[in-house]
Amino acid sequence: MANELKNAHAFLILGRSLARINEYAYTLASEILCTEENEKKRPCGKCASCIMAKNKTHPDINICGRGRTSVDDVREIVREAYLAPNVGDKKVFVLEGADKFNAQSQNAMLKILEEPPKGVYFVLTSTNKNALLPTVVSRTFPVFPEETENNTDLGNGEDDEIIRQYTGAYSDAENGEFPTETVLAAYKLAKSFFDGGQKEAILLFPKKREDAAVYFRVFMLFSRNVFVYKITNGEIPENADIDFKKICTKISARKAAGYYEIFEKAYLNNDEFANSNALYAYLSEKI
Numbered sequence: 690m691a692n693e694l695k696n697a698h699a700f701l702i703l704g705r706s707l708a709r710i711n712e713y714a715y716t717l718a719s720e721i722l723c724t725e726e727n728e729k730k731r732p733c734g735k736c737a738s739c740i741m742a743k744n745k746t747h748p749d750i751n752i753c754g755r756g757r758t759s760v761d762d763v764r765e766i767v768r769e770a771y772l773a774p775n776v777g778d779k780k781v782f783v784l785e786g787a788d789k790f791n792a793q794s795q796n797a798m799l800k801i802l803e804e805p806p807k808g809v810y811f812v813l814t815s816t817n818k819n820a821l822l823p824t825v826v827s828r829t830f831p832v833f834p835e836e837t838e839n840n841t842d843l844g845n846g847e848d849d850e851i852i853r854q855y856t857g858a859y860s861d862a863e864n865g866e867f868p869t870e871t872v873l874a875a876y877k878l879a880k881s882f883f884d885g886g887q888k889e890a891i892l893l894f895p896k897k898r899e900d901a902a903v904y905f906r907v908f909m910l911f912s913r914n915v916f917v918y919k920i921t922n923g924e925i926p927e928n929a930d931i932d933f934k935k936i937c938t939k940i941s942a943r944k945a946a947g948y949y950e951i952f953e954k955a956y957l958n959n960d961e962f963a964n965s966n967a968l969y970a971y972l973s974e975k976i
């Protein structure tokens with residue numbers, strides 16, 4: 690677990706695939722409960738706690754959400770949270786799809802998120818941060834696991850083609866070659882952006898200016914490709930991957946052109962954003 694996470698007791702796992710972030714949340718829960726002394730090895734997979742977690746029988750990992758999102762359900766969670774752990778000295782509540790809790794239910798969890806009983810942790814997952822109360826978000830530590838996954842997910846043939854296409858088009862003399870892992874991560878984010886996950890995708894833009902620049906250029910090319918596809922009635926760019934066509938059905942030519950402009954402007958004015966928050970504010974306003 691990264692250093693800054695160690696003192697947190699409520700986490701918000703954000704991403705596009707609920708299944709994937711739920712899985713990540715479960716691993717985080719196992720890590721919190723793992724009794725291996727060397728914290729770098731947690732979850733160790735070998736201690737009694739990890740074995741129970743692996744078998745999905747750990748009595749102190751409470752999976753919540755999953756259709757049980759009423760105020761009464763939240764009250765039940767709160768009641769549970771004040772009971773002592775069954776095995777060790779910690780217990781974890783995983784609230785899957787936390788955005789499915791309505792405002793009233795979310796309000797009911799504010800107090801416990803703010804100040805959980807000792808040894809109690811909350812791990813919330815969400816694919817739609819905008820459906821969460823800002824007061825819930827501010828009480829949790831945000832984690833974006835898909836960002837890290839993207840960087841390690843290299844090496845199959847399809848990805849190689851994408852890298853070739855996107856680095857080829859957007860490397861330039863001034864900046865040299867773009868790092869391939871950044872291009873690939875940007876491409877994947879572009880796909881989720883155009884596949885309907887606009888708001889969430891914006892949150893995943895990198896904070897580092899040089900990396901953001903790569904993202905903008907990849908997004909520009911992606912918008913342009915969608916635009917070309919739409920106005921030529923289905924001419925798929927060479928080497929486009931299989932999701933591309935599907936994504937194109939969801940978006941109009943006009944919209945694609947509009948996105949192109951937004952990302953071009955972001956790219957050209959990248960240096961003028963005071964910080965990443967200013968950038969997010971610009972993108973959220975435009976999109």
Ligand SMILES: [Zn+2]
Nearest residue numbers: 723733736739
């Ligand atoms: Zn362990």
